[in-house]
Amino acid sequence: MKDIAKDPHRQYNEIQPDTTVGDLVVRHPLLRPYLEQLGLDYCCGGKKSLLEAAHQAGQNWPTVMAVLQRALELEPEGNVGTNWNTAPLIRLADHIVAKHHAFTKEQLPRLDGLLSKVQNAHGAQQGEMLGHLRRVYGALRAELEAHLIKEEQILFPAIKGIDAFMSGIGDRPVFHCGSIFSPIRQMEYEHDSAGKALAELRQITDNFRLPADACPTFEALYDGLKDLEADLHEHIHLENNIFFPRSVGREEEMNNKDR
Ligand SMILES: [Fe+2]
Ligand SMILES: [Fe+2]
Numbered sequence: 001m002k003d004i005a006k007d008p009h010r011q012y013n014e015i016q017p018d019t020t021v022g023d024l025v026v027r028h029p030l031l032r033p034y035l036e037q038l039g040l041d042y043c044c045g046g047k048k049s050l051l052e053a054a055h056q057a058g059q060n061w062p063t064v065m066a067v068l069q070r071a072l073e074l075e076p077e078g079n080v081g082t083n084w085n086t087a088p089l090i091r092l093a094d095h096i097v098a099k100h101h102a103f104t105k106e107q108l109p110r111l112d113g114l115l116s117k118v119q120n121a122h123g124a125q126q127g128e129m130l131g132h133l134r135r136v137y138g139a140l141r142a143e144l145e146a147h148l149i150k151e152e153q154i155l156f157p158a159i160k161g162i163d164a165f166m167s168g169i170g171d172r173p174v175f176h177c178g179s180i181f182s183p184i185r186q187m188e189y190e191h192d193s194a195g196k197a198l199a200e201l202r203q204i205t206d207n208f209r210l211p212a213d214a215c216p217t218f219e220a221l222y223d224g225l226k227d228l229e230a231d232l233h234e235h236i237h238l239e240n241n242i243f244f245p246r247s248v249g250r251e252e253e254m255n256n257k258d259r
Contacts, residue, residue, distance in 0.1 A: 032233070032237070041056070111225060191236045
């Protein structure tokens, strides 16, 4: 059998029309900016094939293949940070909260304040667009704030309890909800909803294109929204494509332990 690790054309084999976007990003996290640039959804749409995601983004397949192949060729060899596919789940949960939840909690009110200032200053010329932006942003903020609380207070402690028990450092956890499967499904549903709201923000703002009379606050608002979007894409990718599937697997191991 051919040894894939020693195959100099190994990377070319990975970019196939039926490769799922999520699998590709799990194996090659450094491809994320290239997927962002192509407009391919790798977090909520991680279960889609590359071909499907390319069609959805309005990109043709040869372009997508060429960009991703080139990116794989440029990918540095060796250690590129923590491998979240194998790191302890407890560490991954703490990383998500410390990095992504903290960032989101800080940015949501900050951007809300900037949006209010921009509405006050530019309401006469951009009132309709800014009103639409306010409605979508307001709903996204409310949903995300509630979402983070549910993850931090219910789901993540449950997952950490399973991982602690399976690692021999805790008692067997008892869940009132039966399994972590249904809260995970609910979180994935909310990720889809956040993903749609982010896409709507782009559409409303014409891809964050500033009007000719934009002030520095307007610019700071659009820069902040872009940063929020990029961070949420990475955050949702980590949960949907790595943390949640691994947690479901860990719970199955626990259930099989006594059988
Ligand atoms: Fe989260
Ligand atoms: Fe989440």
